[in-house]
Amino acid sequence: MTNKPSVYFDYAATTPCDASVLKAMEPYWNECFGNPHSRSHAYGWDAESAVERARTQVAWAINAQSDEVIFTSGATEANNLAIKGFVLGPNMPKNKKKILTFATEHKCVIESFRFLKSMGFEVKILPVLSNGLVDLDMLENELDDAAFLSIMYINNETGVVQDIGAISKMCRAKGVCLHVDAAQAVGKIPVNARDVDLLSISGHKLYGPKGIGALFVSKSPRVRIASLFSGGGQERGMRSGTLPTVLCVGLGAAVELTLERMKEDFERAQHFQQQVIDQVINKLPEVYINGAIDSKIPHILNISVPYVEGESLIMRMHEFALSSGSACTSKSLEPSHVIRAMHPDNEDLAHSSLRVCFGRQTKAEDVDALIRALQKHIEELRSLSPLWSMVQKGIDLKTINWQAH
Amino acid sequence: MIYLDSAATCALDERSKNKMLEVWNQWACGKFANIGGVYKSAERSARYLNELRGALKDITVGEYVVFTSSSSEANSMVFNHANKIITTCWEHPSLTKHPKATFVQFDKLKDELKNGPAVVSLVGIHHEIGSVRDIRVIYDLCKQYHSKLHIDASQMKSFDMQYADFMTISSHKIGGPIGVAALVTKEPMKAIIFGGMQEDGMRAGTNALPLIAGFVEALQVLKENAGYAEQFKLLNALLRKNIDERYFLETYAKDIVFCNHIVCLVTKFPASEIAAFMDMHDIAVAVGSACTSGALDGMKILNSIHQLPDELKNGVRLSFGPNTTEEEIIIFSQKFNQFVSRK
Amino acid sequence: MAYSKEVLEHFNNPKNVGEMDENAQDTGVSIVGAPACGDVLQFSVKIEDDRIKDAKFKAFGCGSAIASSSYLTQKVIGKTLEEAAQISNKSIAQALALPPIKWHCSVLAQEAIKGAIENYKKKQA
Numbered sequence: 001m002t003n004k005p006s007v008y009f010d011y012a013a014t015t016p017c018d019a020s021v022l023k024a025m026e027p028y029w030n031e032c033f034g035n036p037h038s039r040s041h042a043y044g045w046d047a048e049s050a051v052e053r054a055r056t057q058v059a060w061a062i063n064a065q066s067d068e069v070i071f072t073s074g075a076t077e078a079n080n081l082a083i084k085g086f087v088l089g090p091n092m093p094k095n096k097k098k099i100l101t102f103a104t105e106h107k108c109v110i111e112s113f114r115f116l117k118s119m120g121f122e123v124k125i126l127p128v129l130s131n132g133l134v135d136l137d138m139l140e141n142e143l144d145d146a147a148f149l150s151i152m153y154i155n156n157e158t159g160v161v162q163d164i165g166a167i168s169k170m171c172r173a174k175g176v177c178l179h180v181d182a183a184q185a186v187g188k189i190p191v192n193a194r195d196v197d198l199l200s201i202s203g204h205k206l207y208g209p210k211g212i213g214a215l216f217v218s219k220s221p222r223v224r225i226a227s228l229f230s231g232g233g234q235e236r237g238m239r240s241g242t243l244p245t246v247l248c249v250g251l252g253a254a255v256e257l258t259l260e261r262m263k264e265d266f267e268r269a270q271h272f273q274q275q276v277i278d279q280v281i282n283k284l285p286e287v288y289i290n291g292a293i294d295s296k297i298p299h300i301l302n303i304s305v306p307y308v309e310g311e312s313l314i315m316r317m318h319e320f321a322l323s324s325g326s327a328c329t330s331k332s333l334e335p336s337h338v339i340r341a342m343h344p345d346n347e348d349l350a351h352s353s354l355r356v357c358f359g360r361q362t363k364a365e366d367v368d369a370l371i372r373a374l375q376k377h378i379e380e381l382r383s384l385s386p387l388w389s390m391v392q393k394g395i396d397l398k399t400i401n402w403q404a405h
Numbered sequence: 406m407i408y409l410d411s412a413a414t415c416a417l418d419e420r421s422k423n424k425m426l427e428v429w430n431q432w433a434c435g436k437f438a439n440i441g442g443v444y445k446s447a448e449r450s451a452r453y454l455n456e457l458r459g460a461l462k463d464i465t466v467g468e469y470v471v472f473t474s475s476s477s478e479a480n481s482m483v484f485n486h487a488n489k490i491i492t493t494c495w496e497h498p499s500l501t502k503h504p505k506a507t508f509v510q511f512d513k514l515k516d517e518l519k520n521g522p523a524v525v526s527l528v529g530i531h532h533e534i535g536s537v538r539d540i541r542v543i544y545d546l547c548k549q550y551h552s553k554l555h556i557d558a559s560q561m562k563s564f565d566m567q568y569a570d571f572m573t574i575s576s577h578k579i580g581g582p583i584g585v586a587a588l589v590t591k592e593p594m595k596a597i598i599f600g601g602m603q604e605d606g607m608r609a610g611t612n613a614l615p616l617i618a619g620f621v622e623a624l625q626v627l628k629e630n631a632g633y634a635e636q637f638k639l640l641n642a643l644l645r646k647n648i649d650e651r652y653f654l655e656t657y658a659k660d661i662v663f664c665n666h667i668v669c670l671v672t673k674f675p676a677s678e679i680a681a682f683m684d685m686h687d688i689a690v691a692v693g694s695a696c697t698s699g700a701l702d703g704m705k706i707l708n709s710i711h712q713l714p715d716e717l718k719n720g721v722r723l724s725f726g727p728n729t730t731e732e733e734i735i736i737f738s739q740k741f742n743q744f745v746s747r748k
Numbered sequence: 749m750a751y752s753k754e755v756l757e758h759f760n761n762p763k764n765v766g767e768m769d770e771n772a773q774d775t776g777v778s779i780v781g782a783p784a785c786g787d788v789l790q791f792s793v794k795i796e797d798d799r800i801k802d803a804k805f806k807a808f809g810c811g812s813a814i815a816s817s818s819y820l821t822q823k824v825i826g827k828t829l830e831e832a833a834q835i836s837n838k839s840i841a842q843a844l845a846l847p848p849i850k851w852h853c854s855v856l857a858q859e860a861i862k863g864a865i866e867n868y869k870k871k872q873a
Contacts, residue, residue: 309787309809309810311811312810315751315759315810316760326810335786347783347784348783348784348786351786384762385788385806385807386767386779386790386807388808389767389806400779402788
């Protein structure tokens with residue numbers, strides 16, 4: 001393998017920090033909130049104003065007030081804080097013990113719910129439809145005696161977009177606190193925090209720096225959460241720890257930039273996604289999109305290539321940075337829980353899935369090369385596959401008595 | 406400006422900053438990528454993180470290293486992990502506000518330990534008055550009573566796990582970036598942030614590789630400079646040469662050992678006046694009072710033990726950094742003397 | 749996954765890909781694994797004078813699974829049934845320098861050759 005960097009198609013995992021964001025951060029390396037040790041810099045703002053300006057940038061992006069935004073080290077922490085903070089906090093209704101989330105949520109959400117289950121709360125992890133969308137009628141029933149719901153706006157593996165507007169209305173009507181993980185949503189689609197009570201944001205998912213994120217905590221209606229860390233009581237007591245001025249500035253700049261680029265990024269992604277759909281999904285036999293095509297963003301495309309295992313496809317396409325839901329590509333050797341939740345009767349699809357993400361740096365010739373590689377390797381790996389040859393012969397794989405190991 | 410507040414935050418070391426920018430730029434051209442991925446650039450990142458972790462283990466001689474977002478978080482991890490915590494009112498707010506903590510006077514520590522095994526949590530060097538704990542003695546005491554010792558080493562300049570079970574190291578106090586810290590331990594820790602399997606399941610969340618790289622670089626710079634020990638000794642001696650000893654807090658607490666790089670001076674003038682004066686002369690220091698809460702609660706506590714004379718209940722804390730020069734100390738001394746001699 | 753040169757060679761240029769007629773008297777065919785586990789190996793051998801004259805494989809699985817099967821086809825050609833049945837999964841794993849997390853692929857390959865031999869023997873009975 002050469003030392004050339006991989007052609008990057010894994011933007012949902014992380015994005016590179018935009019050069020203009022690093023530039024915006026430049027004057028603030030030595031700034032410390034509450035510490036006036038560096039007064040000479042180009043913009044004339046001290047640490048405090050810089051952080052407050054960044055806070056406002058983040059707030060405006062999601063239609064919130066700046067005092068409703070607190071900085072965290074990332075979306076993982078924001079999710080942990082929102083979920084554990086609300087359920088173990090002063091606003092959790094004393095008479096309700098039921099809290100809800102979905103099987104397709106990010107691990108940090110599911111683990112937080114598992115923890116709360118061990119603390120005696122009634123946790124329900126709800127299924128989704130095979131296209132990844134939530135069954136709104138089912139949800140409406142479940143909300144009846146629930147206190148809290150956590151859901152991702154846009155799924156990081158499939159790009160499926162949930163109907164937060166409708167879900168929000170249901171939650172408001174039934175007095176359920178709604179937390180939305182918007183890590184993949186901010187900067188890709190308009191996000192309105194007024195619809196929700198708590199909302200998580202990740203810096204490194206929108207061309208900002210790693211190590212910073214934010215949590216929106218609604219003030220009207222007022223939501224209160226307990227903190228995760230004890231300490232100096234920063235962020236109005238909700239999140240202790242010295243604020244990393246330079247990272248906050250980076251997050252603010254990244255959010256502002258990503259809003260400016262939202263439409264252009266969307267259209268480019270749509271164009272690239274359509275190319276892959278036309279030349280791979282619609283051209284090759286039995287290649288499918290995982291996720292509701294009419295309710296997903298084009299930046300994330302998850303495809304299933306039945307009868308071909310995900311890791312083998314990625315390995316053949318080693319000059320591209322991609323990810324797969326196959327067990328072999330995960331540290332835990334478990335196949336993607338998201339794809340499994342969408343197809344509980346057909347676990348094979350998780351092993352055969354591939355995620356392609358289009359980002360700001362994606363070039364047309366990269367997509368062309370990707371398409372050519374997909375066409376070539378899918379065909380070759382299928383010719384290697386006993387499952388493919390059985391299917392070609394008309395054998396129904398479900399009738400086979402597999403000797404599992 | 407003369408910056409004498411490194412205990413609050415230390416100026417970002419140039420090498421640390423360059424290292425971070427290097428990692429960020431390499432990310433942009435695809436050389437580094439998210440550690441969870443299966444592609445080359447992801448593996449490169451994973452290897453690099455292992456190297457960084459290994460470097461920190463070497464520097465501290467610790468067994469486990471968890472990178473967190475701040476020392477508050479690292480301390481919170483220790484508190485969550487322990488069944489019982491013993492601490493004193495001297496410690497940093499991130500240690501004292503926890504519901505599981507039992508507070509004792511430092512000299513009553515042994516009595517409390519007799520009540521059963523616990524994790525004793527202390528700062529190694531006090532962030533406000535610069536007093537130094539004899540970690541070795543405390544560690545031996547803990548072991549005698551089957552207990553463990555957690556040291557918040559934020560203000561320390563060398564880190565050795567020989568006499569600690571858990572140690573918190575703060576990046577921005579030693580010239581690294583804000584937004585990252587480390588908890589070094591001898592046992593695997595229970596997580597407080599759940600999710601993916603980063604940090605071996607001890608702390609979920611995408612590793613902020615550029616920040617970690619900057620942090621470890623800063624630690625290496627510190628080590629290469631032997632914690633600036635000689636430099637701080639010199640600056641401290643220079644300060645004493647130029648300011649009368651009656652203004653030094655140490656003079657009234659002879660039984661305490663103080664470090665060289667954090668010095669508390671005491672005067673009768675209100676903290677606000679000192680602040681205004683120093684600000685006017687573009688000198689950054691911390692001020693506080695033994696009577697009111699504020700930046701230097703440590704003064705309050707010291708006063709409760711050592712009864713400072715009435716006219717010396719207000720204080721100025723100076724803390725030295727790698728960039729503090731002799732000239733700056735001389736100018737500060739002149740200004741300080743000017744201030745205290747005027748009324 | 750940082751694979752060895754050997755694995756990459758077998759993975760990128762797999763040897764002896766194909767299948768044999770399982771109804772023929774002189775073949776032994778087996779399928780091991782399950783799609784739900786992410787690994788399915790189909791192994792076929794053609795026997796002549798008690799020796800494996802030819803071997804073919806098809807695999808649905810990760811790089812290690814494909815490499816293990818490809819390697820095994822090369823290894824068994826020319827061997828007697830007894831010799832082929834003796835090939836240990838450990839030897840496959842070692843020859844390909846498989847990381848421990850992938851050793852189960854070599855186990856599966858060993859099960860595949862054993863199954864193919866059994867299938868042949870059953871037909872002779």
